[in-house]
Amino acid sequence: DAKTTQPNSMESNEEEPVHLPCNHSTISGTDYIHWYRQLPSQGPEYVIHGLTSNVNNRMASLAIAEDRKSSTLILHRATLRDAAVYYCIRPNFGNEKLTFGTGTRLTIIP
Amino acid sequence: DAGITQSPRYKITETGRQVTLMCHQTWSHSYMFWYRQDLGHGLRLIYYSAAADITDKGEVPDGYVVSRSKTENFPLTLESATRSQTSVYFCASSGTAYEQYFGPGTRLTVT
Numbered sequence: 261d262a263k264t265t266q267p268n269s270m271e272s273n274e275e276e277p278v279h280l281p282c283n284h285s286t287i288s289g290t291d292y293i294h295w296y297r298q299l300p301s302q303g304p305e306y307v308i309h310g311l312t313s314n315v316n317n318r319m320a321s322l323a324i325a326e327d328r329k330s331s332t333l334i335l336h337r338a339t340l341r342d343a344a345v346y347y348c349i350r351p352n353f354g355n356e357k358l359t360f361g362t363g364t365r366l367t368i369i370p
Numbered sequence: 371d372a373g374i375t376q377s378p379r380y381k382i383t384e385t386g387r388q389v390t391l392m393c394h395q396t397w398s399h400s401y402m403f404w405y406r407q408d409l410g411h412g413l414r415l416i417y418y419s420a421a422a423d424i425t426d427k428g429e430v431p432d433g434y435v436v437s438r439s440k441t442e443n444f445p446l447t448l449e450s451a452t453r454s455q456t457s458v459y460f461c462a463s464s465g466t467a468y469e470q471y472f473g474p475g476t477r478l479t480v481t
Contacts, residue, residue, distance in 0.1 A: 303473055306470060360412035362410070
């Protein structure tokens with residue numbers, strides 16, 4: 261089962277940090293965690309991925325629990341352009357086959 | 371321009387007709403993917419390709435055919451369109467399978 265569990269929706273104030281949680285309790289030891297986001301009327305956009313260690317890039321940080329059963333995507337300073345659906349994804353039989361769930365709809369409050 | 375493009379962007383077709391959605395990428399990425407997204411659902415993988423002439427089924431392949439004779443192109447054909455195939459179709463490509471880059475999507479309506 262390649263399912264992850266995310267809250268359906270979250271709200272955050274502009275210019276504040278956002279922590280988006282994800283549970284993936286059945287993940288295997290070699291599966292990466294991937295995060296994508298989808299802005300309104302656009303295709304999904306890659307955000308970040310990681311295996312065990314915390315990861316940072318220009319868009320976000322990914323904090324992975326030590327037991328790898330959960331992870332948190334961190335947007336350090338939310339802007340209105342960060343309003344999107346965020347997908348936490350684990351692979352389905354290989355890192356190239358991703359199963360997108362329904363994600364978390366993030367609303368940014370000005 | 372470099373990147374990934376899809377055509378047409380919008381298509382209306384009738385039940386039973388054959389329709390082909392085109393996907394073209396200029397990065398020479400090995401991997402290419404087709405997804406569909408229905409209202410209230412996340413994206414579901416239809417087919418993917420790891421290289422030219424190599425394709426494999428995803429989660430929802432029934433009713434679809436793909437081919438990949440050239441690295442840069444990955445067309446998706448609905449051989450006999452049904453109303454249940456009304457959806458938004460996204461193509462993606464990736465050089466490593468860890469970062470997929472998505473096209474703008476094709477909105478297909480089957481009447």
